[in-house]
Amino acid sequence: MILLDRVTKVYDRREAALERVSLHVESKEFVVIVGASGAGKSTLFKLLTREEKPTSGKIIVGAIDYEDLKDKDIPKLRRKIGVVFQDFKLLSNKTVTENVAFALEIAGATNAEIKHTVPKVLDVVGLKDKARSYPRQLSGGEKQRVAIARAIVRQPKILIADEPTGNLDPKHAWDVIKVLEKINRFGTTVLLTTHNQEIVNYLKRRVVTIRDGKVVSDRAVGSYKTV
């Protein structure tokens, strides 16, 4: 599903943000990526969504070799990968429903398809009764679940969540993690980055540890200790 082969990323001639990172993720896997701030976790995700280009190395996602990717193909690629950010990135002037529908509108879905799909996805993340609320009327955890709903509404095979619990208190963090587990159970490959030791140990999933841009450990049922 996802293959990185000796991927290096250097920003502005400084030392590498990622150095010869190789990673293979199977379809339907749930992979937790851990590492201190500045380790290169977000850079890894930006390479997958083609916000950044690797300095060297090979990236293949699904059947797409990123070397062959043209600029005009990037929007289509991004529609195939669901993304969730630490700061939610919701549109404040749109309701919950409209925020989720937005992702479908961009992809050219018909109004009928949107009307049919959005409530179902809001049900999956447990926000059916908040459909008409605006982001400012929601808690952090609820906002993040809206963002997840938006990320999965196009039924991507891959969902990447970059520190989705970073801004949340523990109770809400757990709500978000439970939703991610549920989505993974439905068959979506999930890549999650986090700082939170408790969450890593609870999940009992594959854990990839990055330090200073290098993969330093990759365990099938991992645990994580902050050093």
Place this chain on the structure above:
Amino acid sequence: MKDHRFITVERILKTGVVNFLRNIWISIAAIAMITITLTILLFAIVANATFANSITDLTSRIDVSVYLKDSVTEQQSNQLIADLKKVENVKSIEYVSKEQALKDFREDHANDPETLSAVSETDNTLPASLKVKPNDPNRLQTIKDFLDKKEIQALQSEPTSYSGERKEAIDSIAKATDFFRKAGIVGIIVFIIISMLIIFNTIRMAIFNRRDELIIMRLLGASPWYIKGPFVVETMMYGIMAAIVSIVIVWGLFAIASTLEVSSLLDIDFSRNYFSRHLWLIVIAQIGAGIIIGAASSAVATRRYLKLK
């Protein structure tokens, strides 16, 4: 998921119109500048057509009057007409008899009994004449040379009249046309540039204000045109608004001018008439010009300020 092209175009249009209505107060300067540009453009077009009409009209009325002595016989006058027809630049010749001259004189002076009493059927002092129309009123020399010949002079009761006044009127209108045309072109160019700069700046501000939304759209996989399109639609709306306002302004100006009766140079009635006759063409042309100005400047502005990665 299938990419439904039509619904995407519809969404771009809808977003553009919604943003236009939301930002209408921020866009007012841009709309005002396009309005000024289009007003000048429209005024120039109507004035140009009016002047052209006045010139054609006056030119068609320019003629050379050859007054014949009463002693000239019908055979002599027919010979003269035949000879004149051969002269270069002569378009047509009309014979006005003494009786016709009297009739015309009476019509012209219907409200002037004193002058009327000076002539009568029994004592008709008005001469018969030939009205010679030239092809080109600026080149009367060939006709003049012919009429100045001694034997021709001998047939004339008084000096040839060359409608000098009308020629002067034509020259002044031609000069005004030329001036308006040049001033119009310069004005239009200057205001198009100012309009575009202001649209640039308005779009730059709009992009800045909607930066978060644009970044999110990009991250969610919106195509460049899905992101840029609404800005272009928005500025096209400026153009449409400006076109409508400019038509109302120019129409209003002509309506006011026609009540003032100060127009000596510009034939206001013709202008208004031209305006009414070509209203749909004008509406289409103005909206078209407005849309082009708006779309062109926002296409450049989004290219410049919307760096999409």
